[in-house]
Amino acid sequence: xxxxxxxxxxxxxxxPVYAHQVSELYHRAIQHIRHPRYPQAKLNAWSSSPRSNxxxxxxxxxNRAWLALDSAHQVIGFIGVExxxxxxxxxxxxxxxxxxxHQGIARALYLQLQSWAQQxxxxxxxxxxxxxxxxxxxQHGFVLKQVSYQHKLGQTFNGFYMQKGLIDELITGH
Numbered sequence: 001x002x003x004x005x006x007x008x009x010x011x012x013x014x015x016p017v018y019a020h021q022v023s024e025l026y027h028r029a030i031q032h033i034r035h036p037r038y039p040q041a042k043l044n045a046w047s048s049s050p051r052s053n054x055x056x057x058x059x060x061x062x063n064r065a066w067l068a069l070d071s072a073h074q075v076i077g078f079i080g081v082e083x084x085x086x087x088x089x090x091x092x093x094x095x096x097x098x099x100x101x102h103q104g105i106a107r108a109l110y111l112q113l114q115s116w117a118q119q120x121x122x123x124x125x126x127x128x129x130x131x132x133x134x135x136x137x138x139q140h141g142f143v144l145k146q147v148s149y150q151h152k153l154g155q156t157f158n159g160f161y162m163q164k165g166l167i168d169e170l171i172t173g174h
Contacts, residue, residue: 144160
């Protein structure tokens with residue numbers, strides 16, 4: 001895959017050695033958001049500082065995640081999915097480094113996750129999409145089920161709980 005940085009990127013399984021880079025990317029991507037629905041107070045409640053490496057290591061020890069790495073092996077994007085029974089197929093994170101956004105990385109990460117989920121015979125995928133990611137998930141066949149709300153540090157975050165069935169796609173190939 002090529003991008004405008006004229007260097008390739010590739011997708012790999014999460015490895016604990018990348019936890020620090022994932023933490024930094026998560027925080028940087030959130031703090032870089034410029035959207036009227038996300039004033040600075042909300043961005044600070046969402047991520048006031050990078051989380052510990054241990055947080056990411058434990059999170060993706062229990063679940064699955066994939067990383068987009070540039071040619072220098074720097075994390076430029078990541079996506080994660082819950083694998084436990086009650087939350088199986090719930091996409092919990094999808095972030096791309098600010099300088100790499102709008103280059104197809106989020107799409108490539110999502111397609112990697114979807115392919116894996118289909119191989120695992122997951123019946124569906126779900127996500128609480130933000131205003132910023134809702135369009136991407138709609139493009140991939142997710143349907144809005146309900147508006148969701150999360151509260152964190154005195155801020156309310158509106159989201160869009162969306163689902164996509166995978167069984168039909170396995171049968172029809174769409």
